[in-house]
Amino acid sequence: MLYLALGLSIAAVVLIVVDIFLEGFGILGVFGLILMAASIFVNLVYVPFGQFIIIGKAVVLIVAGVFFFRFLKRRQLYGKFILKETLKEDEVDFSALENFLGKEGVTKTALRPFGRADVDGTSIEVCCSDSKYIPVNKRVKVVDLRERKLFVTAIDN
Numbered sequence: 001m002l003y004l005a006l007g008l009s010i011a012a013v014v015l016i017v018v019d020i021f022l023e024g025f026g027i028l029g030v031f032g033l034i035l036m037a038a039s040i041f042v043n044l045v046y047v048p049f050g051q052f053i054i055i056g057k058a059v060v061l062i063v064a065g066v067f068f069f070r071f072l073k074r075r076q077l078y079g080k081f082i083l084k085e086t087l088k089e090d091e092v093d094f095s096a097l098e099n100f101l102g103k104e105g106v107t108k109t110a111l112r113p114f115g116r117a118d119v120d121g122t123s124i125e126v127c128c129s130d131s132k133y134i135p136v137n138k139r140v141k142v143v144d145l146r147e148r149k150l151f152v153t154a155i156d157n
Contacts, residue, residue, distance in 0.1 A: 001042060001046040001047050002047050002053075004042055005039045005042040005043045005046075005047055005050070005053070006039075008035050008036070008038050008039035008042065009035075009036065009039040009057055011032075011035050012032045012033070012034075012035035012036035012039060013032070013061070014032075015028045015029065015031050015032030015035065016028070016029050016032035016033070016036075019032060039057075040054055097124075097145055097148065097150055098145060100119050100120070100122075100124065100142045100145075100150055101142055101143075101144075101145055102141070102142060102143075103119050103120055103141070103142050104119070104139060104140065104141045104142075104155065105117045105118050105119030105139075105140055105141075105142070105152075106118050106138070106139055106140070107126075107134055107135070107136055107137060107138050107140055108123060109136060110134065110135055110136050111126065111127070111128040111133065111134040111140075111152070112128075112133055113127050113128035113132070113133075114126070114127050114128075115128075115134070117140055117152060119142060124150060125149075125150070126140070126142070126149075126150045126151070126152045127149050127150065127151050127152070128151070128152060128153070128154075129143055129144060129151035129152060129153045130153060132154075134152075134154050138154055138155075139154070139155040140152040140153065140154055140155060141153055141155050
């Protein structure tokens with residue numbers, strides 16, 4: 001049974017490493033994790049002192065993982081696996097939202113308190129200023145702009 005557990009562990013590691021280098025869904029990685037779980041089960045149930053073997057496997061995998069990622073950094077392959085780009089919030093222009101202040105529109109979704117409204121032919125995300133429910137197709141007026149959010153209030157007909 002020891003050899004079965006060892007074989008399952010090796011197969012699991014191979015599948016996970018292959019999955020890292022393939023683009024796509026990651027089904028090989030899932031099978032690798034299943035095989036690793038099966039290996040742990042076999043070690044715990046059928047192998048004498050299996051818990052020590054599991055601890056040894058964990059140490060070896062952690063050390064191998066550290067060396068693997070250091071290898072990737074040296075080979076400039078690290079960027080394939082780690083996303084370094086960030087979204088710059090400062091680049092977004094929110095000054096156009098000020099143009100909606102004081103204008104009227106119609107809700108396209110229910111505001112609970114957030115939703116969408118059509119103001120001047122533009123579908124925008126809005127928030128109900130008094131935090132109440134506003135149903136669909138209700139006339140609203142944009143009354144405030146705070147923290148990049150447009151606040152509306154219902155217009156009584």
